[in-house]
Amino acid sequence: MNKAERLLKLLTLLQSRRRAITAAQMADKLNVSERTIYRDIQALELSGVPISGEAGVGYMLQAGSTLAPLMFNESELEALILGVRMVQAWGDQGLADSADQALDKIRAILPDRQHYLHSIAEETLIVPDLERDQSTRHSQELRRAIKQQEKITIDYQDEKQQSSQRTIWPLGLVYWGKVWTLVSWCELRADYRSFRIDRIQGLENSGETFETSDEISLKHYLAPYRCS
Template sequence: MRKAERLFQILTLLRGRRTVITAKDLAERLQVSERTVYRDIQALSLSGVPIEAETGVGYRLHTSFNLPPIMFDLDELEALLLGVRMVQGWSDESLGRAADSALNKIRAVLPERQHHEHTIRPEWLIVPDFYRDQSAPYSRELRAAIKSQSVLELSYRREDRAASVRHIWPLGLVYWGRTWTLVAWCELREAYRMFRLDRIVALTILERHFTTSSTLSLQHYLALQTKRCEEQA
């Protein structure tokens, strides 16, 4: 990696954090020595970038620092566009509008040479939205409940068509290609359960709230699934 690219990467890493980052972490991410990181930080500081250093702690950018809009190459633009179209095609309408708004902001800062419909909206990148309405019902309400850690009363139709009412702790949403699934802690079963969004009949956000922990969280659930897959391999 050339020095200019490395300096840009350091700036990107510093901008993306609210807390400090150590020289060791920077060196590992950039695959260089810590001595090189020290030299790069010094070069950025001498060029006027307000980097704050705490001895024995790490580096961070001063909150007043701002960079002009970042430009993208063609592959990066196509990756962003694909992500936007996936959100528009596979999530709820609210997130779809937000994704389109984000794309318009990106288009607004593109240089003239990239500001063409065939660049930012290639017609050969297609994500069908045939199943959006069926696969993502209640996703807006579920996102709100996950963020606020609110307990839900869920009316659910099981695979055998039997009706079920549960009080659950919503932890995260997982997309499987045709349907969205809610990962939750079920108070009735006292265990993790997964609920397909297209089988939810109704839901109510209750006034109760829950608290996650190292042994009850989305990360813990994913770790258990990873361990299970490794044991079965």
Template sequence: MHRAERLFQLTTLLRNRRTVLTAKQMSEHLRVSERTIYRDIQSLSLSGVPIEGEAGVGYRLSHRYQLPPLMFDREEVEALLLGARMVSSWGDTDMAIHANQAIQKILSVLPDHLRHSDESLPLLVPNMEEVQKYYTAHSQPMREAIRLRQRVAIDYVRADEQHSSRTIEPLGMIFWGKVWTLVAWCHLRDDYRTFRLDRIQSIVVTDEKFDTSDSKSLKHFLHLMKEKYAQEPEATAPHEC
């Protein structure tokens, strides 16, 4: 086995493990001595691979390195660039930051004759930053609540100006072009409800956690929508509160 191949396999081993690996375990797996593993680890570290080692414990790959390199062809890269521009324009501030970081990474590997010319990718998205702050108000705390599965208390105003306050369990968000819709479980109605993000007046993330289940999850909601759409092809708008 070539050394380069072994280094690659070592990285893959570490990448596919969420708990630590000892040098002994790795040496047995790759059929080399422990001393060789220590050397390999050093080589990888010198090459920039962020491996963390702790005496008496073992090795782990730094969290930020857990995704391997991706290979895209030109057309895929163009689609990704366009998409990232959309996220940068239509998403909230945090999303935009990450999208722009990804854009920079992509641009940094494009050959010179493709990088500097806007005409190399004549598909643009206007910078809607100021407008979008309105449509993505509350997006960031809401995404955090979705991720951490925390109930949120909201004040909401419907299209007909009716106000309401309630506590909901946020499950996900859907982008409809300019407008974001929140999918949540509403205890007031004991059912799913969707809310236009820009119509939420205020949001308080509570300390109360919630669980999802087979019958209360974003996946279940999407399944119901698909069934509903199959029965009533004209129906496109889910229940809004």
């Protein structure tokens, strides 16, 4: 976790509390040292965040203070909650955890809408979690390879139960409503190939990187599917 992420989490934690929270408690929640918390509190104060408290007693946002409130209407809130719920249900565990954190942040900045947020998330917009373990298997590894443009070698089993091994350039993950697929450039075929994630039996990093171009990229692959 870099400093910017840590400061944002610390600020979210302070916003969600009605009473003072000690540096030790914050350090435990953020998995850092108390010394780091003291430095981060100072950094937030220098940036203009109205924090009251002191070491050994605890910290909280000053009473009556507001921090750039975000204004959402009901339709916008429903869209946000639905997006979070879809990621929680259909994304991999890493994305699901990030979605949980995003929902916590939404709740923290909208304390007066807690009942409405709960009714949307738990009673109105329900997204079934169907076989996520299989459909998102290897997803976190694939996302990392895509970001770092790393070639990978996969063991793949097609719909006819035939196995093959390919060295590919992972370009992007696409969700078609039922399954996640990996869009890639296949070195064996010298062409685009899509692989269902739930049919990838194993993968490993080849130790090589690749460079996308106008002719080899996710944008180029998806161009025929986009409406003109």
